Amino acid sequence: MADILQAQRISLHAAGRKLLDNVSLTLTPGEVVALIGPNGAGKSTLLRVLTGYQPPDEGAVILAGNPLGEWCNEALSRRRAVMRQRSGMAFSWTVEEVIAMGRAPWPAAQTPGVVKEVMALTGCDDLAGRDFCQLSGGEQQRVQLARALAQLWHNGQPHGWLFLDEPTSALDLYHQQHILRLLRRLALTGTLCVCVVVHDLNQAALWADRIVLLHGGRLVAEGTPQEVLNETTLQHWYQAELKVFSHPEHSAPQVWLKP
Numbered sequence: 001m002a003d004i005l006q007a008q009r010i011s012l013h014a015a016g017r018k019l020l021d022n023v024s025l026t027l028t029p030g031e032v033v034a035l036i037g038p039n040g041a042g043k044s045t046l047l048r049v050l051t052g053y054q055p056p057d058e059g060a061v062i063l064a065g066n067p068l069g070e071w072c073n074e075a076l077s078r079r080r081a082v083m084r085q086r087s088g089m090a091f092s093w094t095v096e097e098v099i100a101m102g103r104a105p106w107p108a109a110q111t112p113g114v115v116k117e118v119m120a121l122t123g124c125d126d127l128a129g130r131d132f133c134q135l136s137g138g139e140q141q142r143v144q145l146a147r148a149l150a151q152l153w154h155n156g157q158p159h160g161w162l163f164l165d166e167p168t169s170a171l172d173l174y175h176q177q178h179i180l181r182l183l184r185r186l187a188l189t190g191t192l193c194v195c196v197v198v199h200d201l202n203q204a205a206l207w208a209d210r211i212v213l214l215h216g217g218r219l220v221a222e223g224t225p226q227e228v229l230n231e232t233t234l235q236h237w238y239q240a241e242l243k244v245f246s247h248p249e250h251s252a253p254q255v256w257l258k259p
Contacts, residue, residue: 003029003064005080005161005193010049010059012217019045020056021217027161030190032183034208035197036228038238041214043197044085044165050195051082051163063161077105079160081151083144083167085197095119095127095135095143102151114153115146122146123178137170145179149186157189164196168203180207205229205252213237229253 005027012020020042027033027050035043048054050061052068061068063079071079081102096115103111119125124146127139135143145167152158162183168176183194184207198204204211205225213221213228215237221228231244234255241258 004062005050006062007046007050008060008062010056010061012045012049012054012056012058018217020049022059023214023217023219024059025050025212025219025222027193027195029160029193030187031209032187032194032196032207033210033212034204035195035212035214036199036201036204037214040216042217043214045217046214047082047163047165047195047197051080052076053082074105077151078154079152081148081160081162083141083148083162083164085165085169092131092133095124095130095132098132098143099124099146099150102147102149103153105151106154114150117156118146118149118153121149121182123175138172138175141167141170142175142179152192157191158186159191161193161195164194166197166199168198168200176203183207201229201234201255205254206247206250225252229255 007023007025010020010023011018023046035046037043049056052061055069063071068076099115099118100111103114119128122142122145124142127135127143132140132143148162149158152160152162168179171179180203186192187194208225211223211225211228212219213233220237221233229244231242234242234244243256243258244253245256247254
């Protein structure tokens, strides 16, 4: 139980409608899990519930055998980190100061060394000393990823559950590839689970071990990219005309929208 985060039949209601409907999901370190689905499917809402920021109306989220609500903030912050879609800052902070915010649950003496490590990993070295508010959207995303990794960093690598909401949406192609390769490599260490909301189905196919498809707040498909990303499933739930073919260099499926 120590290495499992489970959502057990969770439901959430708001304004008379169900945002999540009886969703069950297990997340284990060592894998990348992609949450996909059309707009309004419940992906970001599920992320908020899985991370403990939004309690469910029904069901429970269990980490290491205990409901999230029973964890103290410091202990939970050492086990799970979140990178949201939008992360505005009201004050001027340097890049290093923003990243160091992730170290709040840990001894301060470790902070400088960890900040240096994660900056190098995420390609933030060239942003050192700059005002976070003056960075481009893509640069801010890289810094926020470094902050989230710093929060989970222990004994030279991240441990726990890393939740990301569209982490590459503002990145150029080079940095998309760099970050996705990094997340995959870190998950393969076996101490980190990466759970990521993505809209790009081809990215999900190439980098995720498991894909979870949501629609109308329900989990409607789950499995490997080959099991979930097929024409019948995607056309039914996305209502789009598309073709699915094999990647020319990998076994992963790739999705092509018909013109």
